[in-house]
Amino acid sequence: MERDGWSDPSIAKGYADGFEMATQLVAEKLADAVGANPNVEVLDLCTGHGVVAKELVTRGAKVTGLDFSKPMILLAKSAVPKAIFVQGDAMAMEFADESFDAVTIGFGVPHFPDTRRGLIEAARVLKTGGKLAFSIWHGQGSNGSFGWLFDAVGRLADPSITLPAGPDAHELADFVTAKSIVQDAGFTDVKLKEIASELSLKNPEALFDLFDGGAVRTASLLSRQPDSRREAIRRDLAMRTKRDGTKKGQGYFVPAPSVVISAVRI
Ligand SMILES: C[S@@+](CC[C@H](N)C(=O)[O-])C[C@H]1O[C@@H](n2cnc3c(N)ncnc32)[C@H](O)[C@@H]1O
Incomplete structure (x- = not known):
């Protein structure tokens, strides 16, 4: 489902445009966390439209980006001509053991069908002492876009229609959980940093449209709702945007808090 969803060119473009502001800020934190510089060879997994790869290249690192979505790879290639991009599955890569620094x-780990197995595969291609850094949105219960969505869904969605089965997309935003899973995958020195990211919305309705047309699991949940419930969720998110967002011209900034987790390969 993840592969099919992200391979839809309109979802790839919807994500790249809609999440641009927040993902750029987090890309800088990821590049900081791995100490990107001209002596470092970095593998950017779930590279998407290349936002992290671009930041790493700007700092002089040698970058390979991997994603299983062809439309995402095409966006990344045109945005970051200096990086190498390959189409592939982060759960089973063709790179040799200990290939990267x-x-x-x-924002890729939450899409892995098995978090631990995905992190073990990342550890395999890292040299001993190599650095890992990944980002996760804060989800249910948080004060921000994802929290607002899950709150609206809990009150207004058809309860018989649930998110497709899969790992909890936001569980690693909790340090204790993240530390245990990341250590278990072969890492040490696990750190978690809170990032006060924000999304830039053209209008109050744009938050619903983003989850509906620029993501995969949330889009699947929203698209299966009856029209009346979709409208109720849309109105609720627009109300939260107006009430709790920051007005900027015609548009709004809304919080999209995230974390960056970093660790060192044993
Ligand atoms: C939410 S986007 C993140 C894009 C970008 N890294 C960023 O920071 O905004 C998630 C990306 O992960 C990719 N992806 C998800 N699971 C994957 C897997 N198992 N192997 C390769 N790519 C995967 C999707 O195709 C999508 O481009």
Whole structure:
């Protein structure tokens, strides 16, 4: 489902445009966390439209980006001509063991079908002492876009229609959980940093449209709702945007808090 969803050119473009502001800020933190510089060879997993790869290249690192979505790879290639991009599955890569000095994963881990197995595969391609850094959105219960969505869904969605089965997309935003899973995958020195990211919205309705047309699992949940419930969720998110967002011209900034987790390969 993840592969099919992200391979839809309109979802790839919707994500790249809609999440641009927040992902750029987090890309800088990921590049900081792995100490990107001209002596570092980095593998950027779930590279998407290349936002993290671009930041790493700007700092002089030698970058390979990997994603299983062809439309994402095409966006990344045109945005970052200096990086190498390959189409592939982060859960089973063709790279040899201990090929890279660092691995970055911008908002990709929550899409792995098995978090632990995905991190073990990242550890395999890292040299001993190599650095890992990945980002996760804060989700249910948080004060921000994802929290607002899950709150609206809990009150207004058809309860018989649930998120497709899969790992909890936001569980690693909790340090204790993240530390245990990341250590278990072969890492030490696990750190978690809170990032006060924001999304830039053209209008109050744009938050619903983003989850509906620029993501995969949330889009699947929203698209299966009856029209009346979709409208209720849309109105609720627009109300939260107006009430709790910051007005900027015609548009709004809304919080999209995230974390960056970093660790060192044993
Ligand atoms: C939310 S986007 C993140 C894009 C970018 N890294 C960022 O920081 O904004 C998630 C990306 O992960 C890719 N992806 C998800 N699971 C993957 C897997 N198992 N192997 C390769 N790519 C995967 C999707 O195709 C999508 O481009």
